[in-house]
Amino acid sequence: MNNLSGPIPAEIGKLINLVEVDLNTNQLEGHIPPEIGNLINAKLFSVFSNELSGFIPIEIGKMKSLESLSLHKNNLSGLIPKALGDLTKLKILYLNDNQISGSIPAEIEELLNLVEVDLSTNWLTGHIPMEIGNLVNATLFYAYSNELSGLVPAEIGKMKLLESLSLQRNNLSVSWGI
Numbered sequence: 001m002n003n004l005s006g007p008i009p010a011e012i013g014k015l016i017n018l019v020e021v022d023l024n025t026n027q028l029e030g031h032i033p034p035e036i037g038n039l040i041n042a043k044l045f046s047v048f049s050n051e052l053s054g055f056i057p058i059e060i061g062k063m064k065s066l067e068s069l070s071l072h073k074n075n076l077s078g079l080i081p082k083a084l085g086d087l088t089k090l091k092i093l094y095l096n097d098n099q100i101s102g103s104i105p106a107e108i109e110e111l112l113n114l115v116e117v118d119l120s121t122n123w124l125t126g127h128i129p130m131e132i133g134n135l136v137n138a139t140l141f142y143a144y145s146n147e148l149s150g151l152v153p154a155e156i157g158k159m160k161l162l163e164s165l166s167l168q169r170n171n172l173s174v175s176w177g178i
Contacts, residue, residue, distance in 0.1 A: 002026045008047070013038035024070070025049040032071075037062035046070040048094065053077065056100075061086035068092040072118065076100060080119075085110040096120040096142065103127070104143070109134040116140040120166065124148055128172070133158035145169040 004026035012021070013035025021042055028050040036045065037059025045066060052074040060069070061083025067090060076098040084093070085107025093111070096118040103126030104119065114135050124146040133155025135141070139162060149171040156165070 004028060007031070008033055008036075008052075010035045012036060016040065018042050020044040021046065023047045023050070028052055031055070032057055032060075032076075034059040036060060039063055041065050043089075044068045044070075047074070049073040051075060055079070056081055056084075056095075058083045060084065063087065064089070066090055067113075070094040072096040072098065074098055078102075080105055080124075082107045084108070087111065089113055091115045094118045095122065098122055100124060104129055104132075104148075106131045108132065111135065112137065114138050118142040119146070121145040127151070128153055128156075128167075130155045132156055135159055136161065138162055140164045142166045143170070148172055151175055 007030030008028055010033040016038055018039055019041055024046050031054030032052060034057040040063060042063055043065050048070045055078035056076060058081045066087050069090060072094040079102035080100060082105045088110055090111050091113050093114060100122040104124060106129045109131030115137055117138060120142040127150035128148060130153040132153060136158060138159050141162060144166045152167060152172050152174045
């Protein structure tokens, strides 16, 4: 644990050559500044285990080089931005342990390189989109402890590399012919 505190400064957006932003396990607070969208060379943006709040900025979709996005264990709220679907190089997506609401956007299907997805322990509602089946490289998919409902899509069966699936503590049902 470090002792960095206060907000992430908007000036971070001027550091356009950054490849890794690792500010984990601090006492950062406030919102994630939209200026992070300027970090077009960043492969890793990791700010887990802080006290960040507010929405995930849509400008995050401009970070086209991003391979790992770790925003978990904060107080983030609002929706998962559809702009995440623009991060086609993304392999790791951790949004767990926040207060994110709304549905899982269908744009997740664009993230064909995703290996690990953790959306657990949020306030997500609606159904799991059938587009989830397009995540053919995923080995881990967690969406437990949300308010998801409806049928678990049979398309999840297309995720042939999946090793760990956790959907408990939702209002889901299955109707698969296995």
